[in-house]
Amino acid sequence: MMDRRERLIDRAREGFQLVYGTEPTHFFAAPGRVNLIGEHVDYNAGYVLPCAIDRETIVALGAGEGNLFEATALDMAEMGSARDDFSLDAPIVRADQNWRNHVRGVVHALAGRGHRLKPARIAIASDVPIGVGLSSSAALGVAVALACAEHSGLNLSPDVLAKVAQAAENDFVGCACGIMDQMASASSTAGHALLLDCRSLEHMPIPIHESLVITVINTGLRRELTGSAFNLRRAECKAAARHYGVAALRDLSPEALERARGWLDDVHFARARHVVSEIARVEPVALALAQGDSAVLAALLAEAHRSLADDFDVSLPPIDRLVGLVAEALGTAGGVRLTGAGFGGCLVAVADRTASWAIDDAVARYNTTASLPASSNSFAPAKGAAPIVFQ
Template identity: 45%
Template structure:
């Protein structure tokens, strides 16, 4: 069943009615620039076809009822005063968005909401950011407010940081809210300057799931952020965006090995991202591939966020792609997916190589998707 059909059927089953508003927000895959966003640096994602859809009928003065179709679960709360649910609960992502809207002065209506998605959780494709952006967009639409996409993205980030408890950067929400079809998005995570970069016509993006499900809240994501902040403080800069290799070398004697390695990855990935953006804009998949491979290496050796399964997958993809592109782990790390950039005529060969050489920890063939850059969040009805 198509996602829209599943959403409408679920809404009808929960509320015996049709929704007044339907919104979509895509997931994302990050081509390059990992853990750079909360360091005020640079990243370059695309939005993908996997997405979250939200159906909503507002009812002023009523509780906000939420049917989470993917969980076969529900929630109901006062939209004027949302409180926290159990840590790690899906409800906190919805309640966190409502809380931030209330803090921003929005009179959030109650009513009936249903949520469904096609993004597998824990796969590194930003199901949480997609959910946050879709919920915010639907509630703003109901309130008759037309916020800028970047402001919706930043609200979603605040919800995840302050309410859910994952101290994420702004990459994922900006990718879900602000991307354009057919383009990668170079994000300056400090200034919020956004550069839409047309993808070459012959380029294709392949996402391969490792089968290792990651969890940011109970993993080491917040630890990596603290380590980066410590490195920046030692070098006397506001964020690692402001440091370079020479500054890091000068501070080497004042850092332990782990802190030094974390900073080295971020400084390197900021540079690689800017170079990759220029290569992609010029249609140079060879250079972009070299930069992606180097980014995977520093994620593994310096930042410590790859796992044996994603290292194995990156090796398989890079061998099959050859010099006409590259592959790397994508997302927050500790599992999830590997992204490959290649020519269109290589897709079948690369897919066959992956299926012949890799099985998930459960012994299954990996999920593989070929993605074209999609548009950011939209009101569908």
């Protein structure tokens, strides 16, 4: 019986054969991620702690014809937007679907770095859920960047692949995201979270204690990141940094946050307070994760969610209710908070393996009155280093 990855590769292979009438020559993979702590910190140049998950995007690739780049998104076929092609000799322009802009943006960013890409055909398959905060877009960008680079004989480091995928999202998709998601997809290690300095891109693996399990809870509230208040939050943080006279909110100490507030209004002060307090939580969460200290995780993740809900204003009443039910059920056996950009999406719980029943029970109680049902899944850290090339 095929495992999850084998089934995904087989779907990419069959889709490639169906569309192009030939066999792909290589397969490339990059995982989604869940962020354990450090939300809305990456574009403020701070520290974050994501973990790549065992859900991924697979790109099947074969040589192209002429100087054409052809792409097929197998998961978008029902929307009537599964095909795209463009010339590598002409200026690459934005398209009218986000998945196309991720692909076009990657090729554009690589060309902007002076790389000459070979014509190619690709078919994309993924089991990273879309629109729930698990970075399906980063997995797509990194996988396509890796496929293009390897096919064209480029030896690009993980941080360059991450920067290329980020540029595609910033410049072509229109989302002013930071670098965390792409670095988590490009640089993670099996069985570990990734402690990342988003300014220098220095990073180190943090072991996830064997007694802990990571559970992602889909709230059922889908978000559209580009059209949400995400870009507004980034602008508010930038404005707050200007007020304090720092390059980024990462450079603002808790003492200076209060001392130099001056005329800063309540909204911008609250945004800055979230970032400063969230950065301070990253190191103790990393330590608790390595030590398996579920009680510390419970307290810190509760603080993080309150900060996201109250100071950063990216939660919703149904999400707060679900967080409360899960936290009450877990007690000191683990913690839970909103993860991702917010405005819908997922929660992440880090808890003792023996307490997984408590999460399921809380989700079931929530669903008795919820208009949109929630669901929970336990995710393992991505297997092996990511991204991955298959022959």
